[in-house]
Amino acid sequence: MRKTIYLVCSVIVVLFALVSCGRPVSVDSYAIIPQPVEMQVDKGSYVLSASPRCYTGGVGQNDLSVKYIFARLRGWHFNPVLVGTPDGDCLQLLVNEDYDAQLGDEGYTIDITGSGIVIAANSERGLFYGFQTFVQMLPEDIAEERYSRISLPYCHVRDWPQFAWRGSHLDVSRHFFGVSQVKKHLDLMAMYKMNKFHWHLTDDHGWRIEIAKYPLLNDIGSWRVDRDDQPWGEADPAREGEERTNGGYYTKAEIEEIVAYAAERYIDVVPEIDFPGHCCAILEAYPDLACAGDDTTYTVQFGPYWPPRAILCAGNDSVMMFLKDIMDEIIPLFPCNYIHIGGDEAVKDNWKRCPRCTARMKELNLKDYEQLQGWMVVEMENYLKRQGKSIIGWDEILDGGVSADATVMSWRGSEGGIKASRHGNDVIMTPLDYCYFNFYQANADFQPPAMPNSLVTLHKVYSFDPLAGIRTASQRKHILGAQCNLWTEYINTPEMAEYMLLPRLCAMAEVLWSPRERMQWEDFRARIARGRIRLESNDYRVGSGSFQPWATFEKGTGGRMLATLHWEVEGTTVYYHTGDGRWTRYEAPFEVDKGMKINTLSFYNGMLKEKEYEIVVSDQ
Numbered sequence: 020m021r022k023t024i025y026l027v028c029s030v031i032v033v034l035f036a037l038v039s040c041g042r043p044v045s046v047d048s049y050a051i052i053p054q055p056v057e058m059q060v061d062k063g064s065y066v067l068s069a070s071p072r073c074y075t076g077g078v079g080q081n082d083l084s085v086k087y088i089f090a091r092l093r094g095w096h097f098n099p100v101l102v103g104t105p106d107g108d109c110l111q112l113l114v115n116e117d118y119d120a121q122l123g124d125e126g127y128t129i130d131i132t133g134s135g136i137v138i139a140a141n142s143e144r145g146l147f148y149g150f151q152t153f154v155q156m157l158p159e160d161i162a163e164e165r166y167s168r169i170s171l172p173y174c175h176v177r178d179w180p181q182f183a184w185r186g187s188h189l190d191v192s193r194h195f196f197g198v199s200q201v202k203k204h205l206d207l208m209a210m211y212k213m214n215k216f217h218w219h220l221t222d223d224h225g226w227r228i229e230i231a232k233y234p235l236l237n238d239i240g241s242w243r244v245d246r247d248d249q250p251w252g253e254a255d256p257a258r259e260g261e262e263r264t265n266g267g268y269y270t271k272a273e274i275e276e277i278v279a280y281a282a283e284r285y286i287d288v289v290p291e292i293d294f295p296g297h298c299c300a301i302l303e304a305y306p307d308l309a310c311a312g313d314d315t316t317y318t319v320q321f322g323p324y325w326p327p328r329a330i331l332c333a334g335n336d337s338v339m340m341f342l343k344d345i346m347d348e349i350i351p352l353f354p355c356n357y358i359h360i361g362g363d364e365a366v367k368d369n370w371k372r373c374p375r376c377t378a379r380m381k382e383l384n385l386k387d388y389e390q391l392q393g394w395m396v397v398e399m400e401n402y403l404k405r406q407g408k409s410i411i412g413w414d415e416i417l418d419g420g421v422s423a424d425a426t427v428m429s430w431r432g433s434e435g436g437i438k439a440s441r442h443g444n445d446v447i448m449t450p451l452d453y454c455y456f457n458f459y460q461a462n463a464d465f466q467p468p469a470m471p472n473s474l475v476t477l478h479k480v481y482s483f484d485p486l487a488g489i490r491t492a493s494q495r496k497h498i499l500g501a502q503c504n505l506w507t508e509y510i511n512t513p514e515m516a517e518y519m520l521l522p523r524l525c526a527m528a529e530v531l532w533s534p535r536e537r538m539q540w541e542d543f544r545a546r547i548a549r550g551r552i553r554l555e556s557n558d559y560r561v562g563s564g565s566f567q568p569w570a571t572f573e574k575g576t577g578g579r580m581l582a583t584l585h586w587e588v589e590g591t592t593v594y595y596h597t598g599d600g601r602w603t604r605y606e607a608p609f610e611v612d613k614g615m616k617i618n619t620l621s622f623y624n625g626m627l628k629e630k631e632y633e634i635v636v637s638d639q
């Protein structure tokens with residue numbers, strides 16, 4: 020009897036231990052995104068316990084990076100125990116006493132050996148990035164599962180970024196996203212070592228930041244009638260007296276909360292106040308800021324607005340005063356030294372008809388209306404400079420002439436950025452055909468609605484080279500980096516925002532962090548498959564990817580060519596024929612002739628995922 024009680028008790032204890040402390044797990048290999056500069060995995064494993072001993076050196080437990088790291092560990096049911104000496108086995112977090120120039124301010128090293136884990140860097144920022152890599156060494160489901168012991172292969176990592184500007188943009192005007200979703204976006208950026216959050220706060224579809232001096236920007240400009248149940252572009256007009264229930268704005272307290280949250284993740288927040296165009300929300304609230312003779316009744320938009328004719332009057336002194344007043348309220352909220360002043364797609368029709376704008380142009384001896392926009396930009400740049408801020412503008416600001424200190428965000432392609440770098444301006448590359456994540460990521464027939472006639476696949480993002488077309492070292496110096504942009508006309512839920520961002524943001528992160536010689540598509544594709552599990556385990560919705568195959572060709576025998584088919588999603592099955600209609604499952608490269616057509620069909624899990632698609636054989 021006693022034996023039975025003992026046995027039952029033992030079983031209960033073991034069961035309790037399993038439930039409360041989890042089970043042991045062994046990590047087989049690492050799949051880090053972005054790919055580290057150097058990473059060597061060695062024989063042997065270190066076992067991380069659920070209560071790891073932790074030692075910090077050159078940084079204290081109350082410092083930003085360590086507080087973040089400990090909070091994350093605790094969030095995954097680790098119970099870190101701080102120790103005063105680094106001897107024995109422990110997790111060490113070190114800020115180097117001697118500056119390692121190759122690592123710079125953002126680089127780090129990780130060593131996992133028999134005596135523990137050491138993450139070291141020149142700065143807390145570097146330590147933070149080292150920890151992000153370490154997180155990806157833990158099992159993919161660490162956010163959900165409780166493990167008693169995690170066996171980690173020995174390794175040595177030495178890593179630093181290729182670009183300083185690793186940005187992600189979010190348009191909160193076309194659709195408003197609340198504080199918690201913005202924080203989730205920042206978490207995502209941090210996970211992949213991105214460091215600039217470009218917050219598109221104003222546009223024709225809503226003004227999203229509290230401004231005390233102009234309350235109608237919020238009372239009127241932040242709200243519109245709700246048409247989210249109708250397709251963008253097919254929205255019914257507003258009814259007389261219809262209540263405006265769609266929209267919102269961030270209070271100053273919320274902005275401060277988000278900026279602080281970003282800072283804890285080493286992310287700078289760059290606010291965008293877009294002028295002189297994209298201003299329907301401003302002009303509905305303050306119609307006097309429109310051009311003389313413009314009798315349009317502006318309203319906050321809730322569907323496509325094209326061409327975007329709304330423009331602030333450049334000849335009205337109140338307009339510059341208004342913009343400067345707004346900047347006066349913006350500046351104290353955002354510690355980042357950049358403010359984005361927009362400047363894109365400002366249709367000048369109203370200026371051309373406006374006696375005040377025309378008079379201003381003549382008075383300033385300007386050649387055309389582009390230069391009139393240039394004058395506004397320089398006015399604002401000088402105003403902001405006096406307060407220690409630099410401007411960023413979309414590449415249209417080049418059309419009106421800019422100062423050498425303005426940073427140009429090249430979106431209509433890379434040409435604007437290449438030209439600007441030649442003139443000595445700093446540049447952020449964000450060409451739409453690689454960086455616009457509001458574009459479809461796969462064949463539109465299989466996707467929720469997005470920007471019509473658009474396609475930016477994961478593979479396309481991965482092929483993006485921010486330095487393409489940059490010829491000289493002095494030009495190279497001006498390319499700060501790049502970013503992905505998420506315009507939200509077609510994106511009206513947080514889940515959809517994530518679906519469009521992911522996994523493409525992972526490819527962008529690797530483009531910006533990893534050396535090109537370390538980037539290899541097939542390898543990335545395998546890592547992304549594991550990254551997807553990690554993301555989903557962290558409650559992110561991840562896009563399905565494209566199932567459209569592509570081909571590469573090399574010389575075959577007898578003057579023929581050898582076609583190799585590729586696809587984005589591991590596990591895709593591709594069938595093909597070359598004109599005879601006999602569909603064959605693709606297994607290996609096959610012979611073709613130049614000019615021949617290859618027809619393909621793609622399946623995944625037995626479902627058709629890409630309709631018949633034609634590839635023409637070329638010699639490249």
Ligand code: ACM
Pocket residue numbers: 363364413430
């Ligand atoms: C833009 O896409 N209008 C910058």
Ligand code: ZN
Pocket residue numbers: 309310311331332333334335369370373374375376377
């Ligand atoms: Zn005017």
